[in-house]
Structures are given as C-alpha cells and as structure tokens.
Amino acid sequence: MSKEITPRSEDYSQWYIDLVRKAGLADYSAVKGCMVIKPYGFGIWENMRDTLDRMFKETGHVNAYFPLFIPKSFLSKEAAHIEGFAKECAVVTHYRLKNADDGSGVVVDPDAKLEEELIVRPTSETIIWNTYRDWIQSYRDLPLLINQWANVVRWEMRTRLFLRTAEFLWQEGHTAHATREEAIEETRRMLDVYATFAEDYMALPVIKGVKTANERFAGAVDTYCIEALMQDGKALQAGTSHFLGQNFAKAFDVTFSTKENTLEYVWATSWGVSTRLMGALVMAHSDDDGLIVPPRLATTQVVIVPIPKPSEELTVVANTIAAELRSKGIRVKIDTDDQNRAGYKFAEYEKLGIPVRIGLGARDLANGVVEVARRDTKEKSSIALEGLGDAIAALLDNIHQTMYQRALTYRDEHTTRVDTWDDFMSVLDGKGGFVSAHWDGTSETEDRIKDLSKATIRCIPLDNPTEDGRCILTGNPSTQRVLFARAY
Numbered sequence: 001m002s003k004e005i006t007p008r009s010e011d012y013s014q015w016y017i018d019l020v021r022k023a024g025l026a027d028y029s030a031v032k033g034c035m036v037i038k039p040y041g042f043g044i045w046e047n048m049r050d051t052l053d054r055m056f057k058e059t060g061h062v063n064a065y066f067p068l069f070i071p072k073s074f075l076s077k078e079a080a081h082i083e084g085f086a087k088e089c090a091v092v093t094h095y096r097l098k099n100a101d102d103g104s105g106v107v108v109d110p111d112a113k114l115e116e117e118l119i120v121r122p123t124s125e126t127i128i129w130n131t132y133r134d135w136i137q138s139y140r141d142l143p144l145l146i147n148q149w150a151n152v153v154r155w156e157m158r159t160r161l162f163l164r165t166a167e168f169l170w171q172e173g174h175t176a177h178a179t180r181e182e183a184i185e186e187t188r189r190m191l192d193v194y195a196t197f198a199e200d201y202m203a204l205p206v207i208k209g210v211k212t213a214n215e216r217f218a219g220a221v222d223t224y225c226i227e228a229l230m231q232d233g234k235a236l237q238a239g240t241s242h243f244l245g246q247n248f249a250k251a252f253d254v255t256f257s258t259k260e261n262t263l264e265y266v267w268a269t270s271w272g273v274s275t276r277l278m279g280a281l282v283m284a285h286s287d288d289d290g291l292i293v294p295p296r297l298a299t300t301q302v303v304i305v306p307i308p309k310p311s312e313e314l315t316v317v318a319n320t321i322a323a324e325l326r327s328k329g330i331r332v333k334i335d336t337d338d339q340n341r342a343g344y345k346f347a348e349y350e351k352l353g354i355p356v357r358i359g360l361g362a363r364d365l366a367n368g369v370v371e372v373a374r375r376d377t378k379e380k381s382s383i384a385l386e387g388l389g390d391a392i393a394a395l396l397d398n399i400h401q402t403m404y405q406r407a408l409t410y411r412d413e414h415t416t417r418v419d420t421w422d423d424f425m426s427v428l429d430g431k432g433g434f435v436s437a438h439w440d441g442t443s444e445t446e447d448r449i450k451d452l453s454k455a456t457i458r459c460i461p462l463d464n465p466t467e468d469g470r471c472i473l474t475g476n477p478s479t480q481r482v483l484f485a486r487a488y
Contacts, residue, residue, distance in 0.1 A: 004018065004022045004351075005018040005019055005022055005288060005289070005290065005351075006018050007288045008231065008232070008287075008288055012231075012232045013160075015288070016160075016279075016282060016283060017160070017161060019282060019286055019290060019291065020041075020161045020162065020279075020282060021161075022290070022351065023040070023290055023291045023351055023352055023353065024038050024039070024040040024041065024352070025037070025038060025040060025041030025044070025161075025162075025278065025282070025291075026038055026041045026161045026162060026278075027161075028161070031166075032166075033155070033156055033157075033159045033165060033166030033167075034165055034166050034167050035159075035161050035162070035165050035167075037169075037275070040299065040352065041278060043299035044278065044281070044293065044297055044298070044299060045169070045275060045278060047296075047297045047298075047299065048197075048201070048202075048277055048278075048297060049149065049171070051197065051201055051296075051297075052171065052193075052197055052273070053147075053149070053171075055193050055196070055197060056147050056171075056173070056193070059145075059189060059190075059193060060145050061145040061146065061147045061173060061175075062145065062146060062147070063146070063147050063148060063149065064146050064147075064148055065148050065149075065150070066124050066127050066128055066131065066148055066150075067121075067127055068120060068121055068150075068151075069092060069118040069119065069120065069121070070118065070119045070120075070121050070124075070126055070127045071116050071117075071118060071119075072091070072116055072117045072118070072119055073116060074119075074126035074127060074130055075089075075119055075126055077126065077251040077252060078125070078126065078219050078247060078248060078251040080218050080219045080247070081125065081126070081218045081219035081247075081248075082218075083218060084217070084218020084219065085122045085123070085154070085218060087155075088122055088154040088155050088156070089119050089120070089122055089154075089155065090119070090120040090153050090155055090166075091117050091118070091119055091120075092114065092117060092118040092119075092120065093113060093114060093117050094108045094109065094110075094112045094113055094114060095112050095114055096108075096109040096111075096112035097109060120153040121150070121152050121153065122152055122153060122154045123152060123172060123270075123272075124148065124150070124152075124172055124174065125174065125219065125244070125248055125270055126248070126251075126252075128146075128174045129174075129248040129249065129251070129252040129254055129268070130252050132144065132174075132176055132252070132254050132266070133252050133253060133254045136176060136254055136255075136256050136266055137256060137257065138256055138257045139178050139256055139257065139258055139259055141256065142176055142177055142178045142256060142266070143175060143176060143177045143178070143182065143186070144175060144176040145173075145175045145186075146173070146174055146175065147171055147172070147173040147174075148171065148172055148174075149169075149170075149171050150169075150170065150171070150172065151167055151168065151169050151170075152167070152168060152170060152172075153166060153167050154166065154168075160279075160488075161279070162275055162276060162278040162279035162282070163236075163276055163279040163488050164276075164488075168274050168275050168276070169274060169275045170272050170273060170274035170275065171272055171273060171274075172270060172271070172272040173190060173269070173270060173271045173272065174268070174269070174270050175268065175269045175270075176249075176254070176266045176267070176268055177266065177267040177268070177269070178256065178258070178264075178266070178267070179267060180245070180267050182267065183243060183244075183245075183267035183268060183269050184222075184243050186269045187222070187224055187241045187242065187243040187269045187271070188224065188241070190241045190269070190271040191208055191224045191225075191226065191239070191241040191271070192208075194206075194226050194238070194239035194241065194271075194273060195208050195226050195239075197273075198226060198228065198238055198239070199404065200296070201294065201296045201297055202277070202280070202281055202284075202294055202297065203284075203285065203294040203296075203400050203401075203403035203404040203407060204228050204238065204280060204281070204284050204404070204407060205228070205404060205407055205408040205411055206226035206227060206228050206238055207226065207227045207228075207434075207458075207459060207461055207483065208224070208225075208226055208459075208461070208462045208463075209224070209225060209226075209227065209458070209459025209460050209461045209462055209464075209483070210222055210223065210224050210225070210459060210460050210462065211223040211224070211225055211240075211457075211459060211460075212443070212446060212457050212460065212482075213443055214443050214446050214447065214457075215456065215457060217240060217242045217270075219244060219247055219248065220242040220243060220244050220245075220247075220270075221243050221244060221245035221247070222242070222243040223240055223241070223242050223243075224240065224241045224242070224243075224462075225237055225238075225239065225240045225241075225458075225459050226238045226239045227434075227458045227459050227483070227485075228280055228284060228411075229284075229407075229410065229411045229414060229415075229433055229434060229485070230280070230283040230284055230488070231283060231284065231410065232283070232432065233414055233431065233432020233433045233485075233486075234432065234485065234486050234487055234488055235434065235458045235485035235486070235487040235488070236276070236279070236280050236283070236487060236488045237276075237458070237487070238273065238276070238277060238280050239271075239272070239273040239277075240271065240272060241269065241270075241271035242269060242270045242271060243269055244267075244268035244269060244270060245267065245268070246265040246266065246267055246268070247268070248268050249265040249266040249267070249268055250265055254266045279488070281293070281294070281297070284407050285376075285403055285406075285407065286353065289347075289350050289351065290350055290351030290352065290353055291351065291352055291353025292353045292375055292376050292403065293352075293353035293354070293355060293375075294355075294399075294400055294403055295355040295356075295396040295397075295399050295400050296396075296400060298331065298353070298354060298355050299331065300331055300332070300333045300352075300354050301330050301331045301332070301354070301355050301356060301396055302325055302330055302331070302332045302333070302354070302355070302356045302357075302358060302392060302396075303332075303333045303334075303335060303349050303354050303356075303357050303358070304318045304321060304322060304332065304333070304334045304335060304358045304360060305335045305342060305345055305346070305349075305357060305358065305359050305360065306318060306335065306360045307342045307359050307360060307361040308341065308342055308361075309338045309342075310335070310336055310337075310338050313362075314360050314362070314365075315334075315336075317360055317365060318334045318360055319334065321358065321360075321370070321385075321388060322334055324388065324389040325388075325389055325392060327389065328389050328390075328392075328393050330389075330392060330393060330396070333354075342359070346373075349375075350375060353375055354375060355374065355375050355376070355396060355399050356372060356373070356374055356375070356392060356395060356396065356399070357372070357373040357375070358370050358371070358372055358392075359371035359372075359373070364382065365385075367382075368384055368385050368386070369382040369383060369384055369385065370382070370383060370385060370388065372391075372392070372395070374395065374399055375399075376399050376402055376403055376406075377402065411433070411434070413433075414431060414432060414433025414434065415433055415434040415435075415436060415483075416431065416433065416434070416435055416436065417436045417437070417481070418435055418436070418437050418472065419437070419438070419469065419470070419472065420472060421472050421473055424437055424453070424472050424484070425453060428453055428454075428455055428484075428486060432485075432486070433485065434458065434483045434484070434485050435455070435483070435484040435485065436481045436482075436483055436484075437472045437481055437482065437484055438467075438469035438470055438471050438472060438478035438480075438481055438482075439457065439471050439472070439473075439478060439481075439482050440471035440473075440474050440476035440477070440478055441478065445471060445473055445474055445476075448473060449472075449473055449484070452473075453484075453486075454486055455484045455485055455486050455487075456484065456485070456486075456487060457482050457483065457484055458483045458484065458485050458487060459482070459483055460480070460482050460483075461482075461483060464480050464481070464482075465480070466479050466480055467479070467480055467481060469481070
C-alpha cells in the first residue's frame with residue numbers, strides 16, 4: 001500500500017483525489033472549480049481521444065470547430081434547452097479592461113458593455129444549428145455528420161477532478177438527417193461506438209439504455225446512455241447519445257427540399273463523452289497502490305528496468321528488447337535512472353499503473369530469461385528472451401481481458417433485484433451497486449424515490465424484458481424493471 005494514498009476502505013473519495021494527484025494525472029487550478037490536466041493524464045486522454053476520433057471517422061464523421069461564445073438570444077430559441085442549462089452558464093458582458101483611476105489595478109470598462117451578452121458554451125447545439133441553416137438546403141446536403149473536439153464550461157459549485165469541473169474537455173457530435181428513422185439509427189450507432197470503446201479499450205463493462213424523461217438531455221426527444229459501476233458501488237454515466245427530433249431544426253428554421261420538392265424540417269442527433277472518462281478509468285480499476293491503466297490506453301505499456309542500475313551491457317539488451325516490442329506496436333520505456341534503487345522505481349511504476357514491468361538482471365539474462373511483472377494482479381514470472389515480443393503482446397491482451405472480467409464480475413455481484421421499498425433501501429445503504437426494481441413510470445414517483453433515497457434511475461436497459469410487477473414505492477402496476485443507483 002502506498003503511504004501517499006488513502007486506502008479505499010478508509011475514505012473512497014479521498015483515495016480517488018490522492019490517486020489522481022499523486023499519479024500525476026491532474027491537479028487543482030488557481031481558477032476555482034477548474035483543473036490542470038498534467039502531462040501523464042493528458043497523454044492517457046490523448047490516447048482516448050485518438051482512438052475515439054478514429055472510430056468516429058470509420059463511421060463517416062468529420063471534424064470541425066465552432067465558436068466558444070454563443071449569443072444569448074440563441075439559447076432563448078429552444079425553451080427546454082435553456083431551462084436545462086440556465087443555472088450553469090457563464091456570461092460575458094464586457095469586452096475591455098482599463099486601469100483604475102486610483103491606480104489599484106485593472107477594472108472592467110463600463111463603456112465596453114456588449115450589445116448582446118455572450119454565453120461561454122455549455123454545449124453547442126444552438127450555435128451549430130444556427131450554422132446548419134446556411135449549410136443545408138436540399139436532401140443532397142444530408143446526412144451531415146460532424147464532430148468537434150472542444151472545451152465547455154458548466155459552472156459547477158461542487159467539483160471533483162475529472163468527474164465534475166467548471167471547464168472540461170469533450171467531443172460533441174452533431175448530425176443532421178432527412179428522416180426520423182435515419183436519425184434514430186445514428187443515435188443508436190454512436191451509442192454502440194461508445195460501448196465498444198468502453199469495453200474494448202477501457203476494459204469497462206457498460207449497460208446500454210435509455211434515460212427517463214426526468215434524466216433526458218435538455219431539448220432531446222430521447223437520450224441513450226452507457227452506465228458503468230465504480231468500485232464503491234456508485235454508478236457513472238460514461239457517455240450519452242441524443243435523438244433530438246426536429247426540435248432544434250424548428251427553433252433555428254433549418255429545412256431542406258426533399259426529392260419530391262417539398263420543404264421539411266431536418267432531423268437531428270447529438271452525442272458526447274468527456275474527460276469524465278478519466279475518472280471512470282481510475283475508479284473502475286485502480287487499487288490502494290495506485291493506478292491500474294488498461295493496456296490499450298496506457299501511454300507506456302511496458303517499462304524495462306535494468307537491475308540494480310543501468311549499465312552498458314544491460315542497456316544494449318534493453319534497447320534490443322525495446323526494438324522488438326516496438327516492432328509489434330507496443331509502447332515501451334527504458335528506465336535510464338541511475339540514482340534511485342530498483343525498489344523505489346518499482347513502487348513508482350506501480351503507482352503510475354504501467355501494465356507490464358520487465359526487470360533486466362545479469363543472472364536472469366545469463367539464463368536467457370527476464371522477470372516480467374504485471375500491474376493488474378502483481379504476478380511475476382520468468383519469460384524467455386526468445387519470442388519475448390509475442391509473449392508480451394499476448395500478456396497485454398490477457399491483462400485487458402482480466403481487468404474487464406474483474407470489473408464485470410464486480411458489476412454482476414452488485415446488481416440486485418428487489419421487490420420492496422425496505423429491500424431497496426437496504427441494498428443502497430449496504431451492498432450498493434445497481435438495483436433492479438419496478439417503477440410505475442411517472443415522473444412524480446421518480447422524483448419521490450430520488451428525494452427519499454438519493455438514488456436515480458440510471459437507465460431503462462435496451463434489452464429489458466417485460467415483466468409484470470408493482471412499483472417499489474407506490475405499489476402501482478409496472479411492466480418492466482429499471483436500474484437504480486446512487487451515482488457520480
């Protein structure tokens with residue numbers, strides 16, 4: 001156990017903050033509510049971003065960039081949208097500073113007031129759909145499949161590194177379609193992309209579902225989501241994909257001429273994931289000794305450590321091994337530190353969560369083997385130098401599968417069916433995790449359950465079976481179970 005990191009069993013929230021900071025992922029900023037993403041953390045985010053970007057382009061999407069500032073009048077055009085974001089908006093009112101007359105510093109120039117206030121984007125639907133009005137005239141202009149990588153601002157009062165900050169990084173896809181069916185298909189396709197990314201790269205099992213009306217994105221007809229379970233039994237929404245219907249097209253008068261030469265409103269989607277995924281990665285896999293990074297997202301997948309210290313002979317061997325691994329697409333670092341002892345280095349690489357550590361000792365090399373340690377299980381083994389590249393590649397795949405299976409087992413063991421309110425509260429207060437229970441389908445009951453339990457309906461799973469039952473709170477009839485959980 002790292003002395004720098006609070007044990008999970010003692011204080012899970014503090015464990016998370018300690019780990020994020022001590023592993024060099026992020027730190028607090030001088031700007032309240034904002035964070036500094038440090039190089040190591042940003043490197044992992046870059047791997048996430050680049051992987052997702054490739055997946056988006058493979059599904060026909062292209063990247064663009066839209067302004068950071070949105071005229072206030074744009075937000076007024078879609079009533080549900082502004083109602084959902086009004087309390088989180090940062091507003092620019094002036095465009096100039098000046099020196100104070102008394103020499104005390106700079107002040108806002110009262111003569112530099114903007115004619116119309118600008119909103120720092122909390123999301124970009126309004127500015128993008130105002131632009132689409134000029135881009136879309138005919139069915140020949142559709143579908144329009146655009147994504148942007150950007151920062152957004154939502155003025156959060158209670159923040160936590162990566163999970164909830166006033167400014168964060170994300171991608172937001174915004175697509176336009178000729179038909180309702182095509183837009184819904186796009187919404188579901190991007191949900192599948194997110195689920196594939198979470199499971200195939202983050203080693204994070206997720207549940208695909210649809211949000212209730214209460215939890216739906218402001219301005220959407222339907223919101224689809226992927227939900228994951230963290231090690232403390234709380235849920236985390238890892239991605240959303242929204243079917244927007246024609247709401248934004250009508251608000252911004254975006255129409256197109258059909259093949260039959262009629263004028264129709266465009267159908268829309270939007271979808272996004274953010275740096276919140278970094279928080280999910282940490283909380284789903286890591287332990288009291290530090291990070292455990294899924295191999296496919298690790299900036300360094302293998303570190304080679306000469307023992308006890310680098311020497312000319314060991315460096316030659318290290319370079320040979322590194323070249324073999326790199327030829328197989330494996331990201332490798334050779335430890336060249338000749339000041340610190342091997343034990344200290346091992347602890348540091350353990351804290352950073354590097355998936356595989358190769359120890360190069362003279363005695364092992366004389367026997368034609370190296371010591372290989374895996375971060376996820378901390379198991380060590382001797383592996384022959386001959387064929388080492390293939391062995392390490394297979395080991396990295398095994399680590400991914402082991403991490404995924406461990407997270408899946410935890411989720412399965414912490415998904416509980418209940419039929420009564422007492423059992424519902426008992427599971428939430430004790431075991432935690434997802435609670436599968438009947439709900440009568442009304443927003444009023446959903447609000448009451450949330451107020452009484454601090455749990456929300458995370459989603460209605462897409463593969464949900466129909467089943468007659470009674471709502472856990474009201475006793476009213478229900479046709480299916482939904483997933484409840486306390487969440488981040």
